[in-house]
């Protein structure tokens with residue numbers, strides 16, 4: 001059984017190691033990670049990295065529109081010049097949100113769970129998820145990026161009568 005690791009657990013700060021062999025145990029772990037991510041509905045879980053379940057291999061799962069994909073040994077090959085500021089959160093840092101500037105387009109290479117080597121160009125939401133998850137594999141949290149970039153932090157404080165999320169700016 002795997003479970004979610006939350007900040008400030010030091011396991012979120014681990015520098016992960018490349019996966020040498022994609023074996024049935026890893027495939028099972030990836031399946032469990034997708035299952036766990038899907039249990040988060042509000043906010044919706046769109047990605048989960050190994051460090052978030054206390055593991056130290058270079059892999060994560062990410063939601064690609066409707067289905068989840070497994071990403072093993074990812075490497076960012078190139079990043080586009082254009083950036084976008086995302087209102088970003090993380091399952092491991094509950095109720096905290098922040099502004100993070102990331103590349104709008106990236107090219108990334110990785111292996112899928114069958115060991116196929118892929119190189120793909122990503123843009124928008126999926127590019128953003130990949131950058132967030134690859135940060136996790138290097139022990140970096142989105143909150144580090146907010147601090148680096150002197151962005152703003154927000155705390156989720158509840159919902160209003162119409163069910164809209166309410167956020168309050170906070171200083172850390």
Ligand SMILES: [Zn+2]
Nearest residue numbers: 089090091092
């Ligand atoms: Zn995260």
